Amino acid sequence: MMDTADSLVLEARRQFMAAGLPDASLDARLLVSNLLDLSSAHMISHGGDAVEAHKAEVVRSAIERRLAHEPVHRILGERWFFGLKLALSPDTLEPRPDTEILVERMLSVVSQIAAQKGACRVLDLGTGTGAICLALANADERVAGTGVDLSPGALETASRNAKENGLESRFIALHSNWFSAVDGVYDVIVSNPPYISSSVIPSLSPDVRLYDPLLALDGGDDGLDAYRIIAQGATSALEPHGVIGVEIGFDQKLEVCRIFEAQGFILREAASDLGGNDRVLVFALSR
Ligand SMILES: C[S@@+](CC[C@H](N)C(=O)[O-])C[C@H]1O[C@@H](n2cnc3c(N)ncnc32)[C@H](O)[C@@H]1O
Structure with a gap:
């Protein structure tokens, strides 16, 4: 037939x-x-x-x-994220619509800083496809960003995405274990770090467990390892007026707030996803 x-x-x-x-x-x-x-x-x-x-x-x-169980966009090799078409690879997390909430929230912060300074330097910790940093750079031409990842394969994909979207002059892909190779200070830090507890990973749906890289998912025993490192490093990698926005798991708001507050940050804004779950926290230094 x-x-x-x-x-x-x-x-x-x-x-x-x-x-x-x-x-x-x-x-x-x-x-x-x-x-x-x-x-x-x-x-x-x-x-x-x-x-x-x-x-x-x-x-x-x-x-x-x-x-x-291979997700549709992995089969297609690309997906749309905040107005950008992004290539995926086995080394990158597939960007999620929930992460667009972090971009949306940080865009107003970035634009405010850029309006005052004429430019805004953004550091994206755990950049994957480059999604968050590239979306901010695409939405505001005064943004120049550095996307950090421990995975060389992810950085290759992020660089390719920057090029394909005409953003390569304002995006640097940096191989670094969180802050280890990061130099200088930034106006804004953004991060969607791995935040799933190691013990939960075997029970994730096969679409996620079999196809998203473990490095992008595993947040250690309590899922909070990356936030501890990021909160500590951010104190010296941010300008005094700097702001940091992170994505969190639905049940992590209290703990992540404690971690950042212990480093001298104050919570500036919290946002939920469309399902009403806590999803984004934005902090500023209280000094
Ligand atoms: C949840 S994924 C987020 C990817 C992308 N930012 C997004 O939102 O779609 C976390 C990212 O952190 C990276 N990562 C994990 N451990 C890291 C480390 N020690 N240093 C730098 N990046 C790391 C992973 O490779 C992965 O790309």
């Missing part, structure tokens, strides 16, 4: 539902439309057109990968 975009969506959806995947319809549509390079409008008007056999094969092998 002839394959069409519509028949491939149905085939994918049926298999995803049978396998108990949570977003079967959306995943099926995303995979087919992106792999066949068809817009939503084209899917509606031409969904019944014949699809060449080799293209249908590409879709079927993507269906197999999704059935093995």
Whole structure:
């Protein structure tokens, strides 16, 4: 029987539902439309057109990968984040929509500092794809950022994303164990560090456990290791007027506030995600 975009969506959806995947319809549509390079409008008007056999094969092998729990955007190799198309690699976390809340909150901080100083230097600790830093640089041309990561593969992807989005002149990828290779002081620090307790990792969904790198997830025994290092290092890496914004796990607000307050920071703002969970904390130095 002839394959069409519509028949491939149905085939994918049926298999995803049978396998108990949570977003079967959306995943099926995303995979087919992106792999066949068809817009939503084209899917509606031409969904019944014949699809060449080799293209249908590409879709079927993507269906197999999704059935093995590989997330849709990893299969596609890219995803949108705060208006930027970002390449993913096995060394990078797939940026999450929740992290856009951190970008949104920090954008007003960054713009305020840039309005006063004419420029704003941003340090992104654990940059991964470069998502947070590149989104800030893209949204405000007065931003120049350094993205730090321990993973050379992640830094390669972040540099590629900077280039693909025309931001390479305002982005430096720095190989560093948190602050170890960081020089100088910054106006703003942002970080979405690994914050999952080591003991919880085996129980994460296979989409996350099998495909996001462990280095991007594992926050140590209580999930808070990175915050301790970041809070301590930030005291000397921030300008006196500096501000730091971090993403947190839904149950970490109290502990993360204690960690930063012990280093002389005061909580300036807290924001929740769309599910009402604590997600972002913004601190300033109280000196
Ligand atoms: C949760 S991911 C966040 C990635 C990206 N910022 C985002 O929001 O999509 C945490 C990142 O921290 C990096 N990382 C883990 N340990 C690190 C360390 N000791 N020094 C620097 N980066 C580290 C990981 O490689 C990973 O890219």
